[in-house]
Amino acid sequence: MRDAAVSVAVLPVVIVGAGPYGLSLAAHLSAAGIGFRIFGTPMAFWAAIARGGRERYLKSTSIGTNISVPRPGFSFPQWSRDRGLEDFEPCSMQQFTDYGLWVQQQCVPQLEQRDVALIHKEGPHFRLTLADGETLRAARVVLATGLAGFDSLPEPFASLPPELCTHTTHVKGFAGFAGQSVAVVGAGQSALEAAALLREAGASPTLIAREERLRWMNRVPRERPLIQRLRSPLSGLGSGPRAWLLTHVPGAVHHLPDDMRTRFVSNHLPAEGAWWLRARVEGRVEVLTQVGVTSARADGGADGAGCVLGLSDGTQRRFDHVLAGTGFRVDMDRVAFLDPALRGQIARIMGSPRLDAHFETSVEGLHVIGPASAMSFGPLFRFVVGAPHAARTVAGHCQANRGGARIVVPAGAPLRPVAATA
Numbered sequence: 001m002r003d004a005a006v007s008v009a010v011l012p013v014v015i016v017g018a019g020p021y022g023l024s025l026a027a028h029l030s031a032a033g034i035g036f037r038i039f040g041t042p043m044a045f046w047a048a049i050a051r052g053g054r055e056r057y058l059k060s061t062s063i064g065t066n067i068s069v070p071r072p073g074f075s076f077p078q079w080s081r082d083r084g085l086e087d088f089e090p091c092s093m094q095q096f097t098d099y100g101l102w103v104q105q106q107c108v109p110q111l112e113q114r115d116v117a118l119i120h121k122e123g124p125h126f127r128l129t130l131a132d133g134e135t136l137r138a139a140r141v142v143l144a145t146g147l148a149g150f151d152s153l154p155e156p157f158a159s160l161p162p163e164l165c166t167h168t169t170h171v172k173g174f175a176g177f178a179g180q181s182v183a184v185v186g187a188g189q190s191a192l193e194a195a196a197l198l199r200e201a202g203a204s205p206t207l208i209a210r211e212e213r214l215r216w217m218n219r220v221p222r223e224r225p226l227i228q229r230l231r232s233p234l235s236g237l238g239s240g241p242r243a244w245l246l247t248h249v250p251g252a253v254h255h256l257p258d259d260m261r262t263r264f265v266s267n268h269l270p271a272e273g274a275w276w277l278r279a280r281v282e283g284r285v286e287v288l289t290q291v292g293v294t295s296a297r298a299d300g301g302a303d304g305a306g307c308v309l310g311l312s313d314g315t316q317r318r319f320d321h322v323l324a325g326t327g328f329r330v331d332m333d334r335v336a337f338l339d340p341a342l343r344g345q346i347a348r349i350m351g352s353p354r355l356d357a358h359f360e361t362s363v364e365g366l367h368v369i370g371p372a373s374a375m376s377f378g379p380l381f382r383f384v385v386g387a388p389h390a391a392r393t394v395a396g397h398c399q400a401n402r403g404g405a406r407i408v409v410p411a412g413a414p415l416r417p418v419a420a421t422a
């Protein structure tokens with residue numbers, strides 16, 4: 001006799017991640033009446049940076065850091081103004097975190113603060129296992145997990161023990177470095193900010209940069225004469241015609257041939273610091289430019305554990321610790337919660353997922369939004385300013401392809417039914 005069959009609901013959409021991209025998509029799906037569940041810790045990435053010190057600010061202006069909600073009244077500048085806070089720049093990480101939590105509470109109250117532990121492809125659908133063991137099925141999964149797991153620690157730093165070398169993204173606070181000599185490697189915002197915060201916490205930082213000189217962004221006053229505004233319009237990505245075009249025609253870069261687009265994404269922004277950081281670094285922090293680190297080894301030394309760095313100018317320097325501001329490299333093989341078989345089916349561009357015009361990977365129903373989409377969509381998507389386009393596009397695609405969310409499975413299958421509302 002054939003097994004009796006029961007109907008098990010398959011969720012139309014699951015969003016993994018509750019930062020600006022995941023929350024924006026959730027707000028758009030809600031508005032379109034599409035059933036979904038969303039998992040993650042709201043604004044976790046930003047809260048962790050904010051915990052690293054009060055003097056930590058967004059590099060972008062408030063107009064480039066809106067969480068996209070398809071209703072008026074939810075912009076970051078307006079939220080800030082209503083509370084008497086800075087509404088242009090620099091806005092603190094804590095302020096942005098609080099704004100994100102407010103948007104989540106207002107617009108995405110159904111967020112479940114649980115992690116997704118594993119995603120498998122099962123027939124036409126996805127089977128997700130949460131960290132607490134619950135399993136569910138979804139027709140479509142959108143990954144919005146930001147830069148999590150993509151920190152890049154190249155050689156020679158990778159061979160140093162973790163107690164001597166930390167990637168800037170993993171620094172929990174700077175006070176613990178007081179009295180220590182710290183090599184900060186890199187010339188981007190993370191390295192420059194770490195050097196300033198170390199000095200302010202009573203450490204002795206030395207910034208080591210391969211670049212010829214440190215570069216700083218110019219301050220763009222919010223009130224400017226018309227002619228200047230026309231010549232160098234201000235947009236969420238910064239000032240200038242190129243930033244304006246990228247912001248206002250967000251889907252354009254996707255149409256470029258691969259080699260042109262990947263070169264553009266790789267070279268779009270040089271390593272540079274925000275204007276408000278300059279006075280906290282120049283003349284206050286020891287800076288070595290045009291110097292690379294060629295070797296690194298742990299060194300017990302008479303005064304405790306430390307490390308010796310070999311530098312490209314032929315010298316050696318000893319430090320108590322190394323902070324690596326060596327950036328991020330998207331590599332889908334490092335997304336630990338994707339089943340290896342599923343990972344293997346995702347077509348890549350230099351480690352990043354190859355995405356179609358709807359942010360969909362080569363695996364039907366699996367989407368990626370946020371910084372991991374930049375190789376397919378351009379540099380705008382490394383930043384929060386790309387969230388409105390990503391959210392609109394993916395929600396529009398879900399709406400156009402809704403339906404067919406119910407499947408039939410044999411009785412006794414170990415899945416817990418979930419409610420689908422589409």
Ligand SMILES: Cc1cc2nc3c(=O)[nH]c(=O)nc-3n(C[C@H](O)[C@H](O)[C@H](O)COP(=O)(O)OP(=O)(O)OC[C@H]3O[C@@H](n4cnc5c(N)ncnc54)[C@H](O)[C@@H]3O)c2cc1C
Pocket residue numbers: 016017018019020021022039040041042043044045046049057058059060064065114115116117144145146147148169190337369370371382383384385
């Ligand atoms: C130091 C630093 C400063 C930056 N400053 C700026 C800036 O000023 N402006 C700007 O636009 N961009 C900035 N960026 C870039 C920024 O990282 C991206 O713009 C941003 O992360 C994009 O948001 P997101 O929603 O994709 O991811 P995130 O905000 O990083 O959110 C990721 C979410 O995924 C969740 N998550 C992760 N794993 C799981 C899992 N297994 N299950 C469930 N949930 C999971 C987390 O809980 C979190 O909710 C900065 C980056 C760095 C490193």
